[in-house]
Amino acid sequence: MQPVCCRQPIGPMCCEVVKWWPRELVQNYWLVPTCSTPSSLVDMTQLLQNIIDGLGRGSIYALLALGVAVVFGIMHLLNFAHGELITIPGYLTYWAFNHGWNWWTVVPLILVSAVGSSLLIERIAFSRVRGAKDFTMLLTSFGVHFIVSALFLLYVSASVKSIQRPGWAADTVALGSLRIEIFDLLVIGVTIVTLLATTWLLQRTMFGLSLRAAASDFEAARLMGVNSDSVIRGAFALSGFLAGIAGIFWLMRAGSVTPTAGIDPMLKGVLAALIGGLGSLRGAVVGGLVLGLAEVLLRAWLPEGIQNLTTGFVFVLIALLFIFKPGGLLAVPQVERV
Incomplete structure (x- = not known):
């Protein structure tokens, strides 16, 4: 005898009652040999799937927010030009693929161009203010964003430029009933390593000590011999490197670049930094993960007719958060910033 179940359960124990009936007897009546997974198990599996997806998305946001927080800690600048550190490498990536490059050679290009772009923007724009x-520095960051977008619009094209996605990005691995994308696992793993390396850099090196001292009290740090120019350039270089790592995964997932491609990552990075608490590196990471989870879970739970309003609901939740926690989840006093 082979185990079978009824198509429509008769009470909660239906499958247990009939599962050892002879197959021939079952097929002669309305019973058929099909079993379904309990809805509670399906719901839990889907929840875990959404959480993993949210952590993958939130890890990218955390890297972006971390770069925003580093610069804010030094200059009190909420950098709305941060997204251009993805736009500029994005167009270089498009050019590289058109000239026969692959992802193994493009990844270093993205990192170097992101760091170089960050230092160039600091030198040309922010060093002068x-x-x-x-408010003046804030307007300057907006100006940089619009100028970079306009240059690509005028001298490249307004059309979408496609970027080759890696073939493995959509592959999945099975973990029980879960199907986890290799892409999400890679993003989460690289983010963890990057956060550990950044923590070591800030806690165990002279550069990190100078950065934290300048963030705590810039004038006092200068009087104690900290080179302000070097610290600021170092902060922008670190911010660019973090944006470059985030940009690699952002471009892999997006598969395209446009003159305004930096708007979305800029908004996500700034929002995540605000959620966590401006100037707090831990807060930036927490804010990125919270934002990623909120987006994925809301999109999964909202009815199909209003799923396109997910971003609006996220903003509502953020507004409610700021009502009860104006400084963010992990707000720090200014003297302890970064």
């Missing part, structure tokens, strides 16, 4: 009011 040091010591200015926060």
Whole structure:
């Protein structure tokens, strides 16, 4: 005898009652040999699947927010030009693939171009407004964003430029009933390694000590011999490197670049930094993960007719958060920033 189940359960124990009936007897009546997974197990599996997806997405946001937080800690600058550190490498990636490059050679290009772009933007734009009011620096960052977008629009093209996705990005591995994308596992793993390396850099090196001292009290740090120019350039280089790592995965997932491609990553990075608490590196990481989880879970739970309003619901939740926690989840006093 082979185990079978009924198509429509008669009470909660239906399958247990009939599973040892002879197959011939079952097939002669309305019973058929099909079993279904309990809905509670399906719901839990789907929840775990969404959480993993959210952590993968949130890890990218965390890297972006970390770069925003590093610069804010030094200059009190909420850098709205941060997204251009993905746009510029994105167009270089498009050029590289058109000239026969592959992802193994493109990854270093993205990292180097992101760091170089960050240092160039600091040199051309932000170095000229040091010591200015926060609002002036904020407007400067907006200006950089619009200028970079306009240059690509005028001298490249307004059309979408496709970028080759790696063939393995959509592959999955099975973990029980879960199907986990290799891409998400790689993003989460690389983010963990990057966060550990950044923590070591800030806690165990002279550069990190200078950075934290300048963030705590910039003038006092200068009086104690900290080179302000070197610290600021180092902060922008670190911010660019973190944006470059995030940009690798962002471009892999997006598969395209446009002149305005930096808007979305810029918004996600700034929002995540605000959620966690401006100037807090731990807060930036937490904010990125919270934002990623909120997006994925809301999209999964909202009815199909309003799933396109997910971003709006996320903003509502963020607004509610700021009502009860104006400084973010892990707000720090200014003297302890970064």
